[in-house]
Amino acid sequence: MTEQADRMTIQVKYKSIEKTFSGSVEDVWLSVNRFFAEFLPSFEIANKLTLNVDLQELVRDCENIIALADEGPYLMVPRNRLTDNETLALLLLASYVGYKLDKVGSDAVSKEELQLKLGKDSKITSTRLGELVKSEIAAKTADEKYKITTFGIVQIQKEMLPRIKAKIKA
Structure with missing residues (x-):
């Protein structure tokens, strides 16, 4: 396999947030997991403090x-x-x-x-x-x-x- 074949790109869209991860399989895997571990909990917490009208x-x-x-x-x-x-x-x-x-x-x-x-x-x-x-x-x-x-x-x-x-x- 060539180095180019080992690269991947994943796009994650969650509500109004869109993030693209590119790199080796391992790098993308780590980045996506870091995104979910770090970003989503703080986003959910902030969302609980945001005034919204239903x-x-x-x-x-x-x-x-x-x-x-x-x-x-x-x-x-x-x-x-x-x-x-x-x-x-x-x-x-x-x-x-x-x-x-x-x-x-x-x-x-x-x-x-x-x-x-x-x-x-x-x-x-x-x-x-x-x-x-x-x-x-x-x-x-x-x-x-x-x-x-x-x-x-x-x-x-x-x-x-x-x-x-x-x-x-x-």
Whole structure:
């Protein structure tokens, strides 16, 4: 056998990571094993710390709380059952879900649109949006609109939605 015949190339693809190993059979074998031993455990650990949104679960959690129509997202909970912050957070969440499901053109919402749906004056809306931004539930975009953050979605799912569901049942 020639030295060229003893060379091999193996390509490993795992989620978004792609790695190619080339060399002698022994070198490739050692490199692939090192990759699995060193990289994958740290990747799995990091993955556990990464905030991710499961859209299907989110839609199930939001059932009977938000709805999407051709005109845009709506809240299905009576306004008098929600705080201003809950209302704004849910409106931003509804826009996010609508955007992910291709029902609305953007997940960012203007302060004016949020003010209209909240039904409060500009000062109250600005104050409440500022509170949501400060608590990292929402973020202000470069074009002065607001959108829900990944952290905000996770917090809403864990804390706000169960509280709202309890209010609805009461």
